[in-house]
Amino acid sequence: MTAEEEEEQFVLQMAGALKEKQLVRHVYAALQAASCPLVEGLYLQEADSMLQLLCTPSQHRTDILAWICSSINPNLANSKTIAMGFKGPDVLTKEMAVLGQELMLCKADDLDLIRGNVSPYSQLRFLEQLLTLIPGCKESAVHRADQEMLLNELFAAENLPNFTQMLKPTLDPWPAHIKALHMANKSSCKPSREGAADVTALLQLTQSTLEQLKSECEFLSSDAQSPGVLSPSSLRVAACDLQVLMATFCRVFETDLRSYCSRDPPSFSTETDVFQRIHQLLLAFITELEMLKEVSEASVAMNEDVNKLQTQPRYWSRGDNRNLPDQLEELTRRIRDFSSLLHS
Known part of the structure; x- marks a missing residue:
């Protein structure tokens, strides 16, 4: 190895x-x-x-x-x-x-x-x-x-100094760099007089601008007028709305509706007798179909009645209960007997 x-x-x-x-x-x-x-x-x-x-x-x-x-x-x-x-x-x-x-x-x-x-x-x-x-x-x-x-x-081992400090607690001052940083933060937080003056001037300018805008917009005034009186501010607002609506309609008309409005009106054909004749023929055809349907139904009903006469027995004049073929056969036999009696 x-x-x-x-x-x-x-x-x-x-x-x-x-x-x-x-x-x-x-x-x-x-x-x-x-x-x-x-x-x-x-x-x-x-x-x-x-x-x-x-x-x-x-x-x-x-x-x-x-x-x-x-x-x-x-x-x-x-x-x-x-x-x-x-x-x-x-x-x-x-x-x-x-x-x-x-x-x-x-x-x-x-x-x-x-x-x-x-x-x-x-x-x-x-x-x-x-x-x-x-x-x-x-x-x-x-x-x-x-x-x-x-x-x-x-x-x-690295935590033993912490236990020693816990047994003998003392309030140590902050280190120098921490104290300097804290003082710098305090000084930076103090507002300067020049900055305060600038802020005051800006606020006053904003207030004056708002008052000027309020004077120009009369409809924003707090003096409420009665609904029945037509004020100039209401007319101004209505005119602005109408102008916007008209501008919108003009744009839609120019882009979408003009091509339809410039067309000639449709012309109807004068040869309407063809359609009328076709309509009459269709009505006649429908009538014939209905008649054929009724004839077919009548034929079926008659066929059923004939079948009943031939198959179902019924009472005749002498009280005999026979069906039609048997009754015809009986009549034939009687006629034959009667004829034989006459010839004899």
């Missing part, structure tokens, strides 16, 4: 170790936030001690993992008691692996992960994902981390 490869591997190892230390602090803080009874009273400060606790195979580590799993699935607590009492810890290890598979965090045969025989980073990631499933653990851990971050920021 070359020197560059060794240096690169060393850098990667250092980065991995730093990442593991940050992660183990986060997991340990999450356990404290979740009020895990197995980490109470430990007061670990070093990351190596936390790694020794959480990533080294031991009964304490197994109990912590079992507590996390039982917090997620309370049914696992009874299984833990039965397994530890009768079948040994392997059954509990398998059940925790099955729970991890159900949560899609590991496989059912990842027993080395449950026992702590894999890399610390994999174990810490597994513990971190399990802790996020405990209700209220994530919010408490974030709140605790925020508090620790705030305390670290407050007690940083």
Whole structure:
């Protein structure tokens, strides 16, 4: 292995170790936030001690993992008691692996992960994902981390002079450049007499101009006249409106209406007898169609009556109930009999 490869591997190892230390602090803080009874009273400060606790195979580590799993699935607590009492810890290890598979965090045969025989980073990631499933653990851990971050920021080295000044408060005067700037702002805010005189003259000129305009516009005077009297101001306004309307009409007439007004009036054709003849023929045709319709309706009605005579029976002079063909046949038979009697 070359020197560059060794240096690169060393850098990667250092980065991995730093990442593991940050992660183990986060997991340990999450356990404290979740009020895990197995980490109470430990007061670990070093990351190596936390790694020794959480990533080294031991009964304490197994109990912590079992507590996390039982917090997620309370049914696992009874299984833990039965397994530890009768079948040994392997059954509990398998059940925790099955729970991890159900949560899609590991496989059912990842027993080395449950026992702590894999890399610390994999174990810490597994513990971190399990802790996020405990209700209220994530919010408490974030709140605790925020508090620790705030305390670290407050007690940083650059903030110590501020705490010293808080213990011995004194009212220091403003710096010289701030005081000079403040005085300059005050002096600039004072109005000068020359500027005030110019503003007064401008206001007087504006007032006189407004009064002159008011005198020229008599219709703006406050003396209201009666509606029945035609005042010169009203005539002036009406004339102005009429002038505007006439100018508008002239422009519209020149652009749009003149071409229509200069046309000759339309001439009507004198050959109206053709249209009259066509109208008469159409009326006659309509009359014939109506007559044909009536004839057709009468024919249909007559056909129905004939069909009724031929098909429906009726009573004849002698009280016989026969239809027309049967009655005709009966009459024919009688005539034949009568003729035979005459010839005999």
